[in-house]
Amino acid sequence: MIDWKLVLEVIGILIYATFMGFIFMGIERKAMARIQRRVGPPIYQPIIDTLKLLGKKESVSHGFIYDFGPVFAMGASIAALLFIPIANFQLFSSNADLIVVAYLLEIPMLGIMLGAMSSGNPYSALGVQRGLLTMVAMQLPYGLALIALIQHWGTFKLSEIVALQQTQGWSILVPALFVAMIVFDIVFQAMLGLEPFDIVSAPAEISMGPMVEYGGKHAALLFTQHAIQLFAETAFFAVLFLGGASNLLELLIKQIAVLFIAIFVASIYPRFTIDQAAKFFWKWPTILGIIAVLLTV
Amino acid sequence: MISAYYFGAISLILIGLYAILVKKNVLKMLIGLSIMETGVNLLLVSVGYISGRSAPILSEGIGPNQAVDPIPQALVLTAIVIGVATTAMALSVAMIIYEKYGTLNVEEIRRLRG
């Protein structure tokens, strides 16, 4: 009864996604270093970091929710990943659609915040506050971009969107969806927590925000989660706007392309304050999103 | 000819009304009320008046066809009584008012308001 092929695929994709996610994080750091004319860490540095954190001999906890938060976050990231069509591996994606995936991609945030809040640290609380406000701010343009996409393709199913793109050309070739892509890319910056929207962690301001109290295996979990999330989000982008992929290599190229855009943007912009970010998101991206949406009605 | 009675009656009513509307003294207003009632009574009587006939007292030579309509007269009698009662009532109340307020000026009798 159990579909062993699917099980194997799931395990394989999970390992691949985790690994590639870490590599993406490495690429992020490396590319940033190169832009700043530094040598930069090795590209597998995030894996080392995570191993080190996992190898901490001590671990503290502020209570059950503090432990549960990272676990929940990582679990949710994995769940989200399973619903995204990764190249020719469909996994569960025929059973859920864009809205479900979009929501699943938001759940990890709740996990992180649950843990962060239960630590009782004011920096964490500030981080949570900023994270939520960023989400509030970005959700409107984000939603509009997704709506434009759905309206254009006439379906909610990611797998169908991919299939349609294979036959009718990528989303970004459609003018309206190109506008939507611009909006989505701006939002993407905030989703990845990169400048100019890295308000959540803001290392120099609020000591890593929600992460401040995490160490050891908790932090390792969050790192792994971040890797999976990064992989899932870039794949999501690629699936939505760049025509998906027929094999992992193609997907990888598209993901890295997406990632590099994010890195380039991040490396030249300073950070917004939170109210500036909110005002910004409610201004240009929203207007562009509305244009995109109205073009696709 | 009848219009003269009507004219008189309406004039009385209007004079009474004028007194009520313009005079500040309660007693004068009550006088106005009385005048008005008189006017009304006059009107009522004149409604029943038929020119050239006599009072509706059945006696020699005065049958139903020679007398005026008796009903208005009966009505007026009643109305006069009522008017008197009202006036008496009003005057006694005016006395109490003067006792309690020390004035009969309506502008000053305004404790109950709003």
Add this chain to the structure above:
Amino acid sequence: MSEMKEMRNENDGVISYELQEFKLFEPLFKWARKKSLWIVAFCTGCGGIEMPPLATARYDFERFGIMPNPAPRMGDLFLITGYVTPKTLKRIIITYEMMQDPKYILAHGSCPINGGVYWDSYNVVKQLDKYIPIDVAIAGCMPRAEAVMDGIMEIMRKIEDGTADGWKRYRENYEYYRKNQDELFGEGWREKDARRWLAWI
């Protein structure tokens, strides 16, 4: 009073707590620890200014996996960059105890070693090693960036051969450190120093 006792017990937890032993993966983790030193940059005194050159293009310590990280729970390497006053020392001790084992301390310059130019100051901690265990100390006033780099490499070497054992010493000799700390600050200094510092909340 009970509160003070509680605090004492809580700090005892730092010591009495049983550490995890990774038998199978220990070599891997040791390697990872060496290659990924996250700095809790606690810039005291004048040494802090030596850090930016290290982080930027000329020396770029990130190529060794070293990264400044403001959160102590995730940190591995505690940099003490210059002279330490008692007031600062309190914060150093608290932050240090918050870091998770294994953790290392690198002391910058002469002042943490023997007071340096402040040898006769009434308000500078002369010998930091009495209060917290230092793994590597770099002499000089100030040590140049190369010297700091060298110190870091030294730490990495010591991690590899297992002699960077400041965190073990702190656990084993806790009574000693504790005594010294209490001598300097007086008993119950943690409670006494606690202040309502986030007034706006």
Add this chain to the structure above:
Amino acid sequence: MINELMIILFAPLIAGVVAWALDIKGIREAIGIIGAAIPLAYLVKLYPTIIENPIDYSITVSGFTLQFQLNTMSWYFAAVASLVGLAMAFGMAVTSRESYDWLFALMSFTGVLGVFLSQDFVGFFLLWELMTFASFMMVLRRNRHESLKYFVLSVIGAYAMLIAIGMLYAKTGALDFASIRQVLYMDAAMGTITTRETAIIFGLFLTAFGVKAGAVPLHVWAPGAYSETDQSYTAFFSGALSKAGAYGFLLLYILMGYKLYAAFGTFHNHLTFAYIIAWIGAITVVVASFLAVLQEDIRKLFAYSSVGQVGYILLAFGLGSTLGFAGGLFHVLSHAIFKGLFWLVTAAIILQTGKTQFKDMGGLAEKMPFTFAMGLIAVLSLAGIPPMAGFASKWLIYEAAISAHMPLVAGAIFLGSALAFAYVVRFLYAVWFGQRPSDLEDVKEAPLPLLIAMALLAIPNLVFGVAPGLVTQYINKILGGEVVGGDYYKLVTPTGTYNALLVTIALVIGLAIAGLVYIYGAKTRKIPVTNTYQSGNPVTEEFNLSIRRNFYKPLAEALEFWLKYSWDRFYERVAGMAEDFADSLRQAFYNGNVQSYSWYLAIVLLILALWGVL
């Protein structure tokens, strides 16, 4: 004479009156709970029957024939209300110490059931008024100003409805839904009722139902009324009573839909009147959610949240597609269960701590673990986290909104759900986490009846979350067609699918993997909240480390321009003007001078004379 419908309808009222009259501690609670349980029991019992054919009942009161019918739709609404009502009764067994509360709470229960079961406008209006009145009395006890605000708005709504009913009555000569529906259907073709009259009737109904549903700008009563009453009752108030407004909108479709379509036509391929409803819903969602985010009082937060969530229902109904109705109907259920749960959690918190402001709370998760777990379920459901009931319904609304090509409305849902996320997290943080104020040290877990009540509402959240098909298949029966396909675990719409079970499984897989990683790491050591990084500063228990006030200050700053305007203040000003007008009218007209009074007479005479001559 005795009929199941009557028992369902009047059991709560009778129980309430008995409980009020007896007023013996213990017995009145028992009677109240029994009275609240009877409707649910009967509804469950009648479930097989009504699937086949509806149950009718009618009585004649004072020359009006009141018709009641238990059909698939009214069963659904009544069942939701009864579930919440039972939970309310359990909750009130501990939170309410007055027989007064029992009387009016159960009276409003009857009112709500009656509104759902009525099949004619007289019964509808009667029970609507009863419901309003009873809920008003629950508020009056605690706060005169807020209760009057609620009552005045409600009564304006009810009277608007009355005028609309009267106008329909004058036009159609009927008061029962079936005939009105038929007449209006016929009239759509003939057009004896002009567009203007239709517009007036529509506007009046919109006002009436909008008030009860708390649609912006008629929502101002909600925060005050929801917060200034017994919080267990608020579970019912917000969970079931506000649904009467939503039900009213549905009724508008059933009765007048075709006529309204004929009268107003379409606008960009949407029914014009539905478009209005959808936008009202969308604006409600956004405005109320923003306000909810900025609240400093736990009750106010959930009050605004209720308003916003009912906005979703309106929005869904306003889409005008069957999928929209399905989503709206599902959201009726899920809002009732998660918001009811929220209010019960709030009731427990307020009961145990006596505090309502966020600034006085914190760190209660350790003290009230069960309540916290229930609160977390509610949070997950409200924030629309799959696999919870809240997500399934929200998902349907998304599908419907985007399929209906109302992109901006759908955008409002996105914004609203992000805001919902923001305010529930705020609730989590301020109440359950962070440092505990020292005066909350000896807080205990909520008493058993309240826990039962919470469990009663939490279980459906989970069950309908994992198996949303249970609900959607019933909704298909209401709507008379395969609107949402799939099986118990899977929802299939023409454009998308959502398999709740699979999401659950995926989450479980993910959690298992993450759990393995967690277990491998070092054993954890429990440390207190105060042992936390404060830039190295020593902290002890006495000092506040949690951000309890102005949590979302930056948002308030970003919204500064909009927050200058307030409907609440506008209404207050209007009310103040009315009172001043009343005063000056009174002083000017009844000025105490008999001569002026005589002048009035003279003027009337003059008017009579003029009018007589002309």
Add this chain to the structure above:
Amino acid sequence: MNGQYASLLIALPLISAFFVPLIKGLGKKAVKYYLVLITALQTGIAAWVFQEVYTTGKPIIVMAGAWRPPVGINLYIGHFAALFVLIVAVVSFLMAVFSIRAISVDPIDKYAMLFLLVMLGATGMIATGDIFNLFVFMEITAISAYALTAYNKTGEAAEASIKYIILGGIGSSFFLIGIALIYGSLGTLNMAQIAQLAGGMDATVAQVGLALIVFGLAVEAELFPLNAWAPDAYQAAPHPITAMFSAFVVKAGLYALARILYLMQAVSSWHSVLKLLIIMATLTVFVAEFAALRQKNVKRMIAYSSIAQIGLIGLAFALGTQSGVDAGVFHMVNHAIVKALLFLAVGHVAVSLGGAEMEKFEGLGKRMPLTAFAITVGAIAAVGIPLFNVFWSKLRILLATLGAGYSWAAAVVLIASVVEAVYYFRLIHTMWFAGEGERISEGLAVSLMLLFLAALVIVIGVYPDYAWSIAQKAGNDIFNVADYIKNVPLMGVGA
């Protein structure tokens, strides 16, 4: 029994009123108990008449001196009159009982006499079949009412009385002019005959006559803007008398208005008179409710509320439709009960606590729970909450208004109703949830009366069918003039 015994309804109070001075010899108490006895007797007679009329379904026509109308003056006790005479009697009885406690000022014999005369006048106004007789009864009621208003002998009472006298005097004068015009035109004073002949009347005379009669009666019936005397009189009059004013004195005027209006249905300008009345009635509701909003004196507040409700009844009558009249009658009944209850309770509070100011009502729920409960029931009923009697009649009136196409009137009335809700609920809140106080004794008789009236409110609210069927019959009595003409055995013309 012979229907002619119904004339006792008039005779009994009249005769017994003149026996009061004799009774006075037995002491002050005796006068009060005498009053109770007479009103109880009256209630018995009225109940019998009521039962008789409603079982046979035929009106009782009492012909004075056995003269057949239109020559003789007849009493016409139809469905409406039977119902209302009963209400008059019952309310009088209750107020007589209340007077035992409430009235302490001398001369008590005069009070009893005037009390009986008011009752007589109201009964007569309702029962009479002759338009001039109506005037006489109206004046009897009015003069007794003037006197009773001034009965407390305070400055306020005298002031209220003089206002009442002046306005009432003007009103009755014009009423009389109206009668004169009609008589001049038709040559008859019998109502049935007027109805019969109305169609052939000269249009101008009919219009002016009808307008003047409406004007005159509107003063009694407290329609805006002719109601300025009413709040003062209500406030200053002794408490039982206020209840009587509100419960039936005003309503008798209103009834007379409606009766004459419908008798003259055939007059060509009838509809414009109706329109005028609708405007007046609507404004009455509106102004009175707003005037009550910030009232500090509860009695005065309820007086305004009473005026507003009367306006509502006026509106119902002015619609000129069967459903409107039925609803109006129903509302009359309900309003009589509710306002009797409210004025009784408020009067009781004022007697017990020495005033009816709002501050006195703080904590009333703790001091006099039963009274507070009664006021609450009355207030809730007055607002028009379901399961209380007024709801049904208000609903009927509004449906009738809308049915007749007067949406604006319904809207204005409903806006005013919102205001009414506000002040009543403020009162309820003040009573129950503000202030503290010691429990004080409430008195058995008053408590029983309050409970009786409150129970009546709720019983009619829960089971309105019976009351409604009665109201329907009574409304039919007013509206269906053809039957009225048929029932009166007119000499000559028809019979």
